[in-house]
Amino acid sequence: MSKMKAVIPAxxxxxxFLPATKAMPKEMLPVVDKPAIQYVVEEAxxxxxxxxxxxxxxxxxxxxDHFDSxxxxxxxxxxxxxxxxxxxxxxxxxxxxxxxxRQGEPKGLGHAVLRARxxxxxxxxxxxxxDDLIDERDPLLTEMIAAHERTGxxxxxxxxxxxxxxxxxxVAATDGDDADGAVRxxxxxxxxxxxxxxxxxxxxxRYVLPPAVFEVLERTQPGKGGEIQLTDALQELATDPDxxxxxxxxxxxxxxxxxxxxxxxxxxxxLAVDRDDLGADLRPWLKDFAGGL
Ligand code: G1P
Numbered sequence: 001m002s003k004m005k006a007v008i009p010a011x012x013x014x015x016x017f018l019p020a021t022k023a024m025p026k027e028m029l030p031v032v033d034k035p036a037i038q039y040v041v042e043e044a045x046x047x048x049x050x051x052x053x054x055x056x057x058x059x060x061x062x063x064x065d066h067f068d069s070x071x072x073x074x075x076x077x078x079x080x081x082x083x084x085x086x087x088x089x090x091x092x093x094x095x096x097x098x099x100x101x102r103q104g105e106p107k108g109l110g111h112a113v114l115r116a117r118x119x120x121x122x123x124x125x126x127x128x129x130x131d132d133l134i135d136e137r138d139p140l141l142t143e144m145i146a147a148h149e150r151t152g153x154x155x156x157x158x159x160x161x162x163x164x165x166x167x168x169x170x171v172a173a174t175d176g177d178d179a180d181g182a183v184r185x186x187x188x189x190x191x192x193x194x195x196x197x198x199x200x201x202x203x204x205x206r207y208v209l210p211p212a213v214f215e216v217l218e219r220t221q222p223g224k225g226g227e228i229q230l231t232d233a234l235q236e237l238a239t240d241p242d243x244x245x246x247x248x249x250x251x252x253x254x255x256x257x258x259x260x261x262x263x264x265x266x267x268x269x270x271l272a273v274d275r276d277d278l279g280a281d282l283r284p285w286l287k288d289f290a291g292g293l
Contacts, residue, residue, distance in 0.1 A: 004145060004208075005119070006044040006126040009112040010037060011057030011103040016260050027130045028062045029264070032272050035066060036258050038092055039136075040128045045096050047141035049126060053099045053119045055112045064100050069093040108227025113209075114217040122211045124148060127230075129205025131259035133267060138253030141206055147182040148208040152244035154237050156185065157206040159251045163194045169202035170231035178250045185238050185246040190224040190231035201248065203231065204255060210244070213237065 014026030021029075027037035037054070044052055056063060070089065077086040099119060103112050113127055126141060134140050144155045158172055173187040187198060207230070216233040223229040238246040256267035272278045273286065 004049055004124060004126055005051040005053060006049045006128055007053050007055065007113060007116040007120065008037065008040055008044075008128050008130060009055045009103075009109060010060065010063060010130055011055050011106055011112055013057070013106065017264075024062055025057075025060050027060075028066065029258070031133065031256075031258060031264075031268055032275065032278070034092075035063075036133065037063060037130050038066070038095075039133045040130050041067070041095050041098070043134055043136065043141060044126065044128055046136065047126070047139070047145060050096045051099070052096050053101060053116050055103050055115050056100050057103050057106060060100075064098075067092055067095070067098045108222070108225070108229055110217050110220050110228035110230040110233055113230055114214060114228075117214045120211065120214075124208060124210050127205075127207040127209060131257060132205035133256040133258060133271075134206070134251075135254035135256070138251070140249065140251050140253065141208075143181060144206060144208045144249050147247055147249055148210075151182065151247055152210065153182075153247045154210055154213060154234060154245070155182065155208040156188075156234065156246060156248050157204045157251050158183070158201040158248040159204045159255060160200050161202040163197075163200065166194050166197045166200065166202060167191055169204075170229075170234075171197045171199060172201045172203060172248055173198035174201060174248060178248070182247040182249050185234075185248050187238055188231050188235040188246070190229045201250065204251060207234075212243065 010025060010027045012026060014021030017026050017029065028035040031039060041052060054063060073089060074086060077089060101115050103115055140157055144157060148155045170188055170190050171192055172185045175184045175186050177183060189198060213233055216236050220228050220233045223232045234246055237243055256270060257263040258267050273282050
C-alpha cells in the first residue's frame, strides 16, 4: 500500500446550493444514497491511500460525524437483521484513517492546501476536489501516482472541455502529446476567458503534488477572485527550469461534476441508472419521462 496521503479541501461555502447548504456542507449532499465526499474518499482508498486529511470550514461537523461510527444505529440494524444497511453504514467509518483540520478564513484553494502542510510533512501527496467525481471503473488517481513516481513532477488531471465552459477551470498549456501517459505542462492560467485560454485542456480536481508546492504556496499572492490559487503555485512549478516541473494526465473516462445544480442532477441520474439495485426500475421510467418532454 502506498504511503501517500490525500487531502480533500471541503471548506467551500456551497452558495450555489443554498438553502440546502445553509446548515449542511455541500460535500454532504447525497449523490444517490451516499454523500458526495464519500465517493471521493473511496476513490483515494482505491488508489491505495489510507490516510486522508479533510480541510473543513464552518458548519462542517456533519462530515466528521459521517466518517465516525454510530453504535446505536449499528445495534438497531443488527437487531433488525438488516445486514445490507449495516454494512453500508459501517463502511463509511471503516474506510480510512480520516483527519480534519479547519481552514479558518476561506482564502482560496491554495490556502486550503497549505493548511495540510503539517499533516503531510515532507512527502508527496494527492489532492482531490469534491465537486469532481471520477467513475470507480476509471483509475485516474492510480495513473497519476504512477506518473509522479516516474517523473517526480507535480501531476495534474486534464480533460478537454468545450470553449463555453473553459472559464470555469484552470487551463494548461502543454508541449507534445501524452503517448507515454502524461503530457508536459508549460504553463497554467486560472479561469481564463475562452479567448485567452492556452488550450481546451481544463484542470479537473485531482492533483499529485511534491512537498515543494508548500514553499511556493507560502509566497503565492492572491490571484483570480482575490484568492490564493493552487493553479498559480503550479504555474510557478511548471516554469521553474531547475525543478521537475508539472505533467498532465489527460483523462478520457467518466467524470461527474457536482459543482452546480444541473450537473449535480445529471450526476445522480447517470450514477443511478448504472446501479444494479436501481437501474432496472429507473431506466424505463426515464425513457418514458424523456419521451414526454
Ligand atoms: C478549482 C480550481 C480550478 C480547477 C477546478 C476543477 O476551481 O481552482 O483550477 O479547474 O477547481 O474543478 P473551483 O471549481 O473550486 O472554482
